[in-house]
Amino acid sequence: MDPRYPIGAFQMDGQTLTEEQRHQFLEQISEAPTRLREAVRGLSSQQLETPYRPGGWTLRQVAHHIPDSHVNAYCRFKLALTEQEPVIRTYEESEWAKLSDSVETPIEVSLELLEALHRRWVILLRSLSKSDFARTARHPSWGPVTVDWLLAQYAWHGRHHVAHITSTRERMGWT
Secondary structure (H helix, E strand, C coil): CCCCCCCCCCCCCCCCCCHHHHHHHHHHHHHHHHHHHHHHCCCCHHHHCCECCCCCCEHHHHHHHHHHHHHHHHHHHHHHHHCCCCECCCCCHHHHCCCHHHHCCCHHHHHHHHHHHHHHHHHHHHCCCHHHHCCEEEECCCEEEEHHHHHHHHHHHHHHHHHHHHHHHHHHCCC
16 A cells, blocks of 8 residues: 555546535545544644654644645635636645644644534535536646536545544554
8 A cells, every 4th residue: 555645546537526426525524524533533742743654744744734725625615616717726735734833733723623614614515506516716737627526636635634644543553
């Protein structure tokens, strides 16, 4: 297993999801805060300083990265839903992970942020129509993407990073 992709790399054929896929991905986004909280439960401060792979982020940085990324995702969804194919900003994830709020802040702060953000995000997602999921945004690296594609991407993203933590726990015998 490649420790960078414990659940595999993101893949999506096309830009449109079925209703069943939308429901599945929406549930994964809804469950992400609980899954993260379960993944870090009982980890000591020393364990949180363990990189999930050689040269990778620490588990603490991973736990802080998820809400960083999902705050950006939430804004991307709202832009796609309110503007005509907006260009969405990228950000330097690796630089954000070095900032003091990702290195020194207790992870409980990010767990609470993720829970509140996802409650609101799921309300938005559950209100969308089929045509809303077809709306597009333009990412500088990915090109034009639909709201469906973004839904699949961020459902995967939450599972991907939770798996970094759970696979490290398993590898280290911290179960």
